[in-house]
Amino acid sequence: MTGRHTVEQTELAVLAKLGQVPLLRAQMAAVANIHRAAAAVRQHLENSVLRGAQLSWTSFVVLWVLWIWGEMETRYIAEEAGISKGTLTGVARTLESRGLVERSDHPSDGRMVLLRLSPAGEELMAELFPRFNQEEAFVSGALSDEECEQLAGMLRRIVGTLERDGEARRAELAEAAPPPPRPGGRRRREG
Template structure:
């Protein structure tokens, strides 16, 4: 059972009904003598917590006002920054699958924020670019988005923000450069199994 929600003390990090420190302490108690890299586990779990908390805050504030999801904003941002791009590169930069991009792009095109055209040199490829309305939307939304970036990092100094960004870049670079080899080692060279939905298979008819 969850403990009753209690009042948050000033300066205290709270996630759900438990503080972050309470959760980390409970994990140590649960794992007991199991050999675990606790510092690394805390780093990764707090990356996830921070990302989830930030995304939820943005989607419930500045992005809600613009009627955008986090993913749709990221797609617009990528094309806004880099200009017209092939869909495969938009998906890669946004960190989403091509299938997810197809649905997001369809919604954004329906709102008149994004448009597509065939590649002039290869009819198999598709290019995405912002419409005038898309440009106007990003010019209006991004300053408000950046204001919330400043809000969620208000407890950090400029130097701490730079240090945090540098440390996170190291994790990204490490995963991108070494991740494929690591996954191959873990799978003994076998291809990854297809992802499953988590649902129980239907009984045979």
């Protein structure tokens, strides 16, 4: 449980609050439970296997991206990890100070930075990931292997929709109601 209330209590409270509002309730429940499940899983993994390695979720994801894909430009690491380049800068500095990642200049563009796992980072991931996977098995233990595959497939379809159509949808929504200026008066860049 990620909050004071169970999923069932939350769904009943939402129904009581919004019962008369015409909503797509099944879709609302699906997205709310994706969020709640993701937060609960993240919290469990941070407070179990990642705590022992002194890693935040974001640090682990950055290490995972580098472990799987190898050396990459920072902009692509941030994209793969689902974080901003600014967040990656802080995470990379921390991981570098711990000797888990190494940075180098891009061979053809001095403005770009490459990151890779250090030998210590490779060793950590090889030792850590089997324990991480055991916790993945724990959190999905109420599901059969077939149900896990079905769930993974459904979630892939949701992600695929956003990857394929999300940018156009956001542009459509912004055109209908442009977003307000950012705090501090900065405006979003066009295009």
